[in-house]
Amino acid sequence: MNKSFDLLALGEVLLRLSPPSNERLVRGETLQKQVGGAELNVVSGVSLLGLRTGIISKLPANDIGTYAKNRIRFCGVSDDYLVYDDSHDARLGVYYYENGAYPRKPGIVYDRMYTSINKIAVSDFEEELFASTRCFHTSGITLALSSQCRKTAVEMMKRFKEAGALISFDVNFRGNLWTGNEARECIEEILPYVDIFFCSEDTARLTFLKEGNAKSIMKSFTETYPISIVASTQRIVHSPKVHTFGSVIYDARKDTFYEEEPYRNIEVVDRIGSGDAYVSGVLYGLLSKPDDCQRALEIGNATSAVKNTIPGDLPSSDLREIETVIKAHKTVGPQLEMER
Amino acid sequence: MNKSFDLLALGEVLLRLSPPSNERLVRGETLQKQVGGAELNVVSGVSLLGLRTGIISKLPANDIGTYAKNRIRFCGVSDDYLVYDDSHDARLGVYYYENGAYPRKPGIVYDRMYTSINKIAVSDFEEELFASTRCFHTSGITLALSSQCRKTAVEMMKRFKEAGALISFDVNFRGNLWTGNEARECIEEILPYVDIFFCSEDTARLTFLKEGNAKSIMKSFTETYPISIVASTQRIVHSPKVHTFGSVIYDARKDTFYEEEPYRNIEVVDRIGSGDAYVSGVLYGLLSKPDDCQRALEIGNATSAVKNTIPGDLPSSDLREIETVIKAHKTVGPQLEMER
Amino acid sequence: MNKSFDLLALGEVLLRLSPPSNERLVRGETLQKQVGGAELNVVSGVSLLGLRTGIISKLPANDIGTYAKNRIRFCGVSDDYLVYDDSHDARLGVYYYENGAYPRKPGIVYDRMYTSINKIAVSDFEEELFASTRCFHTSGITLALSSQCRKTAVEMMKRFKEAGALISFDVNFRGNLWTGNEARECIEEILPYVDIFFCSEDTARLTFLKEGNAKSIMKSFTETYPISIVASTQRIVHSPKVHTFGSVIYDARKDTFYEEEPYRNIEVVDRIGSGDAYVSGVLYGLLSKPDDCQRALEIGNATSAVKNTIPGDLPSSDLREIETVIKAHKTVGPQLEMER
Amino acid sequence: MNKSFDLLALGEVLLRLSPPSNERLVRGETLQKQVGGAELNVVSGVSLLGLRTGIISKLPANDIGTYAKNRIRFCGVSDDYLVYDDSHDARLGVYYYENGAYPRKPGIVYDRMYTSINKIAVSDFEEELFASTRCFHTSGITLALSSQCRKTAVEMMKRFKEAGALISFDVNFRGNLWTGNEARECIEEILPYVDIFFCSEDTARLTFLKEGNAKSIMKSFTETYPISIVASTQRIVHSPKVHTFGSVIYDARKDTFYEEEPYRNIEVVDRIGSGDAYVSGVLYGLLSKPDDCQRALEIGNATSAVKNTIPGDLPSSDLREIETVIKAHKTVGPQLEMER
Amino acid sequence: MNKSFDLLALGEVLLRLSPPSNERLVRGETLQKQVGGAELNVVSGVSLLGLRTGIISKLPANDIGTYAKNRIRFCGVSDDYLVYDDSHDARLGVYYYENGAYPRKPGIVYDRMYTSINKIAVSDFEEELFASTRCFHTSGITLALSSQCRKTAVEMMKRFKEAGALISFDVNFRGNLWTGNEARECIEEILPYVDIFFCSEDTARLTFLKEGNAKSIMKSFTETYPISIVASTQRIVHSPKVHTFGSVIYDARKDTFYEEEPYRNIEVVDRIGSGDAYVSGVLYGLLSKPDDCQRALEIGNATSAVKNTIPGDLPSSDLREIETVIKAHKTVGPQLEMER
C-alpha cells in the first residue's frame, strides 16, 4: 500500500508572538512572529526527521493565514490539506508568550477563541484524504477547542482508522480549555480507536483518576482499550532555565517497558513545544522502524531535549543532529566540544 | 464649573502589529508592537498639546490589556475610565498593518471581532463620569462595532450632553464595519446631540447622499441639525509616500468658512492616525480658544501633516512643535534647516 | 498530458546578505539573510501567482544549504529537484548588496565562484525529470557560471524540448561573468531550442549587435530562430529610489506587438529581482492563458513594478494583489487609498 | 485625612543606556534606552503594586526630559511634581550599563554630574506638596549628589514630617558619590526624622562603624533614633548571573524581627534596581497593612527577587504576580511549570 | 620635509545617539550609537580618501572614551594625539539626533557642556606634535566651546603655522554655542593665520556683516587677510529628504573662481556631517594636488553629496567611489544602473 503521507495531523495553527529574550509582554516594542500549535509541532518534527507529513487545519483567507501557510511549508510540512475561511470573522488564533527566569515563571496569554479552526468540518475535505496517510495524529487540545472541532476530530479518527491508518493521540491536557472531567469523558470515547497513546503520569492520575505506580498505570490503558503503545514523559523543572527530561514507553504487543537515562540539566532556551517534539521523535521512530521501541524512545527524548534549546514552538533538528545528540548522550567520558 | 477633564473619548483600543519598514505581513519574523484606535489617537493628541484627557474603554484583564493601559498612560491620557473584562473570552482587538510604496498600496488585516470593548455598558461606570469633562468625543467606528457599543455610545452622548459637555463626533466611515446606509441611519439619529462634526466631503456625498459643492454640503448639516462646527479634511494621495493635506472648517455660529494653504507633498512615513490627529488639533484649538476657528484649523492641519511623518497610530507633537510647523508653513522664502 | 509541474527552472541559488536600510557593507554589525538567484526568483513568482513550480539546482549539504532549501519551500517552490553536494569544498554562493541613494548607486559584491552549482550534471537527476513539466526556464547567468553549468543547461534544454516542454530563456547579461562576445556565441547556439525569449533592447544592441528600432530588433530574433514570443523590458532609472518600468511583447505567431503605459515613478525599496519578477509574471500569463499576450504583459509589468517595493530578491505578490495593482494602474482619477 | 498620594519620592531620574544582551560598551552600535534612578524605581514598584505615587524631580526642558516624563507615566507614577529646567545647560544624567558574566563583573559608567536635578529647590514647588502624601521617601544618593540636593532633601524631609507624612530613607551608599564619613555625618543628621530605615549590614558596619551581630546592629539604630522600622537586605552574589536574596526587618514598636527563607539561585537577567524593588515591596506592605511586617518582608523579598529576572532598572510586577511568586516560594514539592 | 601626517585636526568628539529610521526621541527603546564631531568628520573623510590623518582631542578615561577611540581607529584616523581625562567629572559630550520628514524638521538635543575637551591644553602634548603634519584644521565650534578650548585652539594654530603647516578653518557657525558678534570678533583674530577658509554665504553676511554678491564677499576675505583659498557651500533644502548641493571656491593666488553644476535632488538619508564631508573632500584635493582647485571642488561636492546618503556623521567613501560619482555627475545621457 503506497500512501502519499506517513503522517497527517489535525490541529489548530496559532500565531505566536513573543518579546525578545527576557523582555515582558506588558512593555516593549517588538514581538517575534512565529507559528506553532501542538499538532503542527508534531508533524513539523517528523518531517524534519525525514518522513512525509501534512497538517489538516483551517486558516483565515488573509495575509496572516498566508504567513502561517508559508511557515508551514518552510518546515517541510505539506499544505495540501489546509482549507481557508474567507468569512467576515475569519481569524487565526494568537498566543503571547514570555520567557521566565527563577523565581518568575513563563507567562502566556491565549487569544484563541472564535478562530477559523472552529469551523472545520469533515465536509471541507475530499474523500481521498483518509486513504492518503499511514498514520493520523491529533491531541486533546483539538477536542477541547469547541464542539465542532471535537466532532470533526472524532469523525476523522474513525475515518482514518477505517482507511487503515494508525491512530496517534496525545492527551495534552490544558486546564484553561476544559475540565479534567470533560477531558476524561471525551477521551474515553475515542480511546477505542487509538493505537499510540501519549499521556503523562500526572495527567493519568488527575484526569483519568488512575492509581498505582507509573508503569502499572501505563499498562492499565492497554488493558481497557486496544492501544498498542503508551508513551509517558517525565519532566523535572528545576527552574525556568533548567529542566531534566526523560520518558517511558510501554509496548503492549510485547508487554515490555523501554527507558533510558534522562537528559539532566538541559539548558532551556524555550520550553514550549518540547512535549510535541517528543511525540514527533517517537512517531518518527515507530513509523520508520515499527518494531524498535527503544530507538523510538531515544529519538523522542533527544528531539525533546534539543527542542528546549531553541526559540519558538517548532523543532529544527534533522536526523543527523538527533543521532549526534543520542550518541553523545550514551557516551561516557570526555567528548568533542564541537566538530571543527 | 471646574471639570477634571477637558476631553473624554469613548472608543476601542487596538493592538497594532506592523512589520518593520517595508517588510510584508506574509513574511518576516518581527512585528512592531504599538497601540492605536481612532478615539485614543484623538485624546492622545489633545493631551500632548496640553489639555487633560481620558479614554473610556474596556480592556481584557490580562498582560495585553495591561500593556495597552501602560501605553495609554505613556501618552499622558488618563486611565481612570478604563474598565476591565476578566471573562474567559476577554480579548483586545488586533490589527496588522504594512506600509505601501507605489504601486503597492498599504495593507491592513483586522482581527477586531469578539473583543472586550463590545461588552462595554454605561453601567460599567460611576455616575460622576458624565460631569467630569468639558467635551466628549466618539466616532462612527464605535457605533459600527456592535449593537452593544452603539447603545452605550448613544446613551453616553446623551448623558454627557445633559451634563453640559460639548459633543464631538467624527464620522470616520469604515466600509468593512458597516454599509453606507447603516451608517447614515445611525448617525442621523445622533446628530441632534452633536456640537462639533467631522465629516469628509467624500463621506458626505457617498454616505449622506449630499450634493452640491463641498462648502454648501458642510453648511447643510448645520441647517438640519444644531451643529456648531463642521470640519472637513481634504487629502490627495499622490502615492503611498507622498500626500497633500488640507481642510475647511465651517462655524455655523458665525456662518463663516476657515481655510489655509494645504501642506503639499508631505513625506509620509505612516499615514495611519493622521485623520485622528487632525481631529485632535481642531478639538485642542476649540477647547483652548473656543472662538478662534482659524487657529483650530491651523493646529489641526499641522498636527495631521506632522503625524504622517512618524511611525504608529499615535501623534507625538507637543504645542511647541506644532507652532514651529505652523510658523514655517506660513513663512515664504528660505528657512532654517534645523535649530542648532 | 498531465505534468506534475507547470514550470521548472535551472539556476544557482545564492545567499544574499544585505545591511539594513541604508547602512553600508564596509561598516555595520548586522546583515539581513535572504536567498535569491535569477531563476529561483522566476519560479518563486510563478508559484505565488498560482502555478506549480520547482527549482533544479545543487546545494551544499550543510546548514547553509538547508537554510536555502527551507526558504525555497517557504516560497511554495518544490525542492524535489534539489541535489546536494557533500564534498569537502561544497559551498553556496554569497552576494552582498547595499541600497543606493542618489548620487550613490547601489553596491554589490559577488562571492559566487567555486560553488556547488558548478558541479551540477544531467546525471544527477532521474530521467523522469524531463517529462515532469510544461515549461523549462533558465537564463544566461547559468550559461556563464562555468563550462560545466553551460553543458548541463544546454543538455537540459534539449532534453526538456524533446519531452515536449516549452523552453523559456532570459539573456540576463552580466558583464562580470562573461564578455558580450562569449555570451552571443553561446546563446546563438541555444536559440534554436527557445520558445519564449526575454532580451532587453540594450542587450540586443550591445551583445547581439542588433541595429534598428526596438520593435524591429525584437522581430528579427523570431525571423532567424523558431522563437514564438520575445519580451523586452524598458526601465528608466531616475534615481536609485525612483524608477519607471514598462515592456513590449512580440508574438511571432500573430505578428503582433503588445504594450501598455509604463509604471511611472515607482517608489523603489529594492530593485534586485524586479527583472526576474517580470519574467515570472509573463510566464505565468503565458502558461495560464497561452493566447493572451496582453494579459501576460500586464501581469509581467505589475509583478515587476510591485517587486521593486519590497526588500529582497524574491517577489511576494499573489494573483489577487497583482490584479488589484493592474486595476488601479488602468483606472483614471481618484482611487481608494487603501481598503478598510 | 484623605491624601492624594500614598507615596512621594525625591530623587534623580537618569537615562540608562545599555548594549543588548552581553555586548560591551566599548563596541557595538545599539543601545537600549530606558530610565531609572533609585527613588523612581521605588515609586514605580509601589505604583505597580497598587498604591498612588509620584516622583519629585527636576528634568531638562528638552526631548530627553520629555522622554523621561513619558516613561514615568508609563509606570503609573504621577508627573505632577516634576519641574523643568529650561536653562542653557539643562541636562538629564546618563548612565551606561553592561551586563557581566563570570569572571567578568557588570560594568557601569556614570555621566551624572552637572545635571538639572542639582538645581532643585523647595521653592520650585507649591506649599500643598507637603500635605499631599502619606509617606515620603528618599535615599542617600539624593543627599550625595550635591549640597543643593542635600539641602532640598533635608528641608523636604522636615516639611513632609511636619505635615504628618511617614519618612522613609534608604542609605544606598555609593562610594563614587561620597565617602563613608561624609555619608555618616550627613545621615546621622537626618535620622531623627526617619520612620522607616533601609540599611544593609555591610553599610551599617563600614559607614556607621557599627559592631556586633546583624540583628543587634539593626536594633541599635532604633535605640539612638526614633526609627520604627529597620529593614536590611542580604544578597549573596554567586556569579553575575546567579544570586541569592533575603532580608530581615526589625519592628521597634513590637521589638520583633521578621525573616523568611531567602530566594536561592535567582536566575539574574539584570540586577540593577533590585534593591530599590525591595524597598518598594516593603513600603507597599507597610503602607497597605501597617501592622503586618511579615507580609511587608515577603512582598519585599519577592519583588526584589523577581526584579532580577527582567531587563532595566524598573520593576514590572503587579500584586497578582508577586502573590503568585510568594505562594510558590512557600510551597514545598512539585509545582505547576506554568498556568495553561 | 617628510611629515608623519597630512592632516591633523583639533576638535570635540561627541557620542551621537539616534533613534532608528523615523522614530522619535521622546519615545522608543533603541538608540543607534555612533561618534561624530565636525573636525573628526573632516579627518575621517580625508583618511578614507587616502591621506594620513589624526585627531587632537581629549576623551574621558572610561569605556565611553574607549569606544570613541575604537571608532576613530575604525575610520583610519590616528589616535596618537588623543589625551585622556581621568578626573572625577570626565565626560564625553552626547548629542541626540532624530531625522525629519516634511513638514517636520530634524531634531537635535545637545548635551555637550562640562565635557573633557574643555580641559584640553597645549601642555597636554609633546612639542613634536606641531612638526608632524602638513596641514592643521579646526572649526568655529572648537573656538565656541569654552575659553579654554579657544585658548588652546588659537595657540595651536600659531604653533602649527610656525612649524610650517597650512592652516585650514571652517567657520561652522552654531547659534546655540555663541552669538554672531562673539564669533566675528574671535574669528577675525585668527584669520591672519588661516590659509584655507571655509565660510558659507549666509554666515559671511550674518556673522561677518559682509555685503555684495557671493563671489565678491569671498574675495573680500582674501583682501583683508592672507588667505589663499576661500570655499563656500550652497545648499538648498527642498525638504528634509531632498537637498541640492553645490559650492564655489576662490583661489586668491590665481584670482580665480571654480564652480560646477550642483548635485540636484540628493536623496538625503542623513544630512549631519555633509558640510564636514565637503571640507574633507576639498582638503584632500588641495593636499594631494595643491594646484588643482577645480578637482578639489569636484571632490568636495561629490563627497558631501554622497555623505547625505548614508547614516551617521562620518563619511564612508573612498577615492574610487568618489571618482565614480564625479564621473556619473559629469555624464550626460543614460548611465549604468549599477555595476554587475
Place this chain on the structure above:
Amino acid sequence: MNKSFDLLALGEVLLRLSPPSNERLVRGETLQKQVGGAELNVVSGVSLLGLRTGIISKLPANDIGTYAKNRIRFCGVSDDYLVYDDSHDARLGVYYYENGAYPRKPGIVYDRMYTSINKIAVSDFEEELFASTRCFHTSGITLALSSQCRKTAVEMMKRFKEAGALISFDVNFRGNLWTGNEARECIEEILPYVDIFFCSEDTARLTFLKEGNAKSIMKSFTETYPISIVASTQRIVHSPKVHTFGSVIYDARKDTFYEEEPYRNIEVVDRIGSGDAYVSGVLYGLLSKPDDCQRALEIGNATSAVKNTIPGDLPSSDLREIETVIKAHKTVGPQLEMER
C-alpha cells in the same frame, strides 16, 4: 633595537556570521557580522593589553575586504601589512557559527576555501617587514590552509627568526583542514625555529603521539627542539554554557612549571576565540616582562576566561580589566559585586 611592532602575526582573516542569541543557521533572517581568525584574535588581544601589533594577511580588494580592514583597525591592530587581492576570484573566507545549549553543541559551517589568503607570498611584502617586530606569531591553521600558505608561513618564520624576532607558534589543530599525520610532519619541520610553543595535552597525544603525563610531555618538546616556553591549556566543557579553564606553562630556561587555580564554571557567552585570547595574554606577558612566566600565565588564563563571556571571536579586555579579574580570582571571601 627599536622595532615598530611588538608582535606581528600571519593568518587568515575570516568574516564571521552568526544568528543572534540562540537562533539557528537553518532559519532566521538576521546575521551578526564580525571578523575573526586565530592569529587576528591573538594580535587584537595583545594590542588591547597595550603593545603595538599588526596582522599580515591578504584580503580581497572589495567592500568585504575593506570592512575587515576597518574592523582590524577598530581593534588597534595595524593594517600596514595587509595586502589586497584584486583578481577576479578574490574572496574573504566566511564562517557561520551558532551557539549551543546542552544537549545541543555549537554548530559551525566553514566556507574558507579558494580565499585570497591562499595567494599570499613573501614577495607581497617589502624586506623591511622582517626587521619591524620583536615577535612573530602564526598557527597550525595557516600551515594547513594550502601549500602556498604553508610555504609563505615557513619562509616568514625563518626570515623573522633571522631578523632577530622571537617565534611563537600555536598548534591549533583542526581536523577539518588536515590530518594529524600531515600536521605532525609539517610542524616538526618548523619546530626548530619556534621559541614559544602553544600545544594542548590532547593535541600532543593525538597529533604528536606523545605519551606520559602532561608535564613530561610539555618538557619533551623542549628536549627535542630549542623551544624556550611551552604553554598548554586545559578546558573542561561542563556544557556549552559552562566551562572551566586553566593552563600550565613550562619555562625550559629555568626548567620550571607555572600554574594557578583554574577559573571554574565560567558563564560562557561565546567560546570561539578563547584559546586565541589565552595566547594573546601569555604573549603580552612574555613580551612585556620576559622573565615573569607566572604573570604571563595569569594574564593568559584571565584573558581567556573573560573572552568566553563576550560575543564574537575578538577579545575586548584591556589591562585594567584583566588585572581586576586576576585580583578577584585570587581573592578569597566576599567581593564587591561591581564598582559604583
